[in-house]
Amino acid sequence: MANDYHYCQTPESLHPLLEALKTTSCVVLGCEGVDLGREGGSITILSLLLAPLEDEQTKPYILDLKTLESDKPSLTLLFDALASGTILKVTFDGRRDGLALRALGYELAQSRCVLDMQLAMVMKRVEIDGETCEEQIERLRGWLAYRELEQHSQMYELIHKLPSLEMALIDIFEHDESHENIAEPLRAKTAHGIYHSSWGDRPLDIKYLEYAAAVVRLISQLYHRFHDDGMLARLTELQSATTRFLASAGKAEVEMYNAHRLLPLDVLKPRAAGPTYQCDGCRLTLGSDAFSKSARLMLNKKKERLCWVCRAVKIHEETNRNRYDSDGDPYAYDSDDDPW
Structure with a gap:
């Protein structure tokens, strides 16, 4: 053949x-x-x-x-x-x-x-499907621990998980x-x-x-x-x-901030006018809403200034290194070993 x-x-x-x-x-x-x-x-x-x-x-x-x-x-x-x-x-x-x-x-x-x-899949969710913040955060379950998402849900309202090609196809052709x-x-x-x-x-x-x-x-x-x-x-x-x-790709000096499943900030829409800060993780220059107040002001000089996405990436990596919390409950984690 x-x-x-x-x-x-x-x-x-x-x-x-x-x-x-x-x-x-x-x-x-x-x-x-x-x-x-x-x-x-x-x-x-x-x-x-x-x-x-x-x-x-x-x-x-x-x-x-x-x-x-x-x-x-x-x-x-x-x-x-x-x-x-x-x-x-x-x-x-x-x-x-x-x-x-x-x-x-x-x-x-x-x-x-x-x-x-x-x-396009992420933009479709936001602009066409009208996905709610709750639905958006739900997609992060399994990539981040349930407890983390429950305790800090407001922090993740700007974070979108990128779909795999398989999941994109299933989503689009689900009823066909x-x-x-x-x-x-x-x-x-x-x-x-x-x-x-x-x-x-x-x-x-x-x-x-x-x-x-x-x-x-x-x-x-x-x-x-x-x-x-x-x-x-x-x-x-x-x-x-x-x-x-x-x-946005390839600027980070630390590997985990380059290869991950989250959409970098300030991609869906151009950055609004106003103060900007450089994230120590992805090395992107982002608007003030991409950081917590303490990160913007660098209140703790010993910590990195991380945007919301890089903060989530760091927590994900730490979770995968230590899959059990202090109570012995297993963290949910992504079973696919390909970070992309």
Whole structure:
């Protein structure tokens, strides 16, 4: 059976892709690798699905960056083409992908015309679904201890948990019987023997290539559902918010403040005029409402000045290191070991 993707391992195999990029209007982008976006991590696969995205006959291009990384001229041509403002780049968790691609010299954060569908999911909850603060905080259960959320609920009203691609698909296609098992390729990856640590293996098992192709197809379906249902038209700030989202990545000096599941502050809306402070965690310059009063004034000089998000990240990390409180009750924690 013929592959439902183009596997690019040589400079020659990139030529059809480079030609197609000259006329395409939209590209769905996905990255795979070992510890993506983290210190010491590496991107090994770049997946690109070009318009027409809705055509089932359109095959994704799966680029093997372990074999292509030495061909700098071809990769330069590729990234120059992707940087074009005439091509819409659609991603899911572009913050992580942007950090991974930065190692190859491509700055997704500086690329024009990018939409992040992970961010779109959060904006949909806020602007279209009218999610309440209680519902928003409920999403943090399991990532933060129940007791922490109960005692400090007001602190978490500005914090949004970012969804995984699997959960985004389930949310969007929940009542669509024709897409009942849409997230199955993602849900079953461990059962099928697909592990993060093996993306650097060569030769790469075909199931990894099929998975990479499936991911960009699923991101494409998510994008088209937003488009067809008119949600993209209602999320008028999505593109500028995506720019802020991508720009927030990779500034922290401590790893845990870079790789986590929370939306950085001042992304959904531009920062309001007024005093600003730099967070010692994410290193972002944020408005005063991103900090507690004691953090703004640095009343305790021995403590870091942490924004609400970084404070939550620190508590999450401490909880995972010590899963039992003083009463011996287990803290709820996220069982997925991938912080992204």
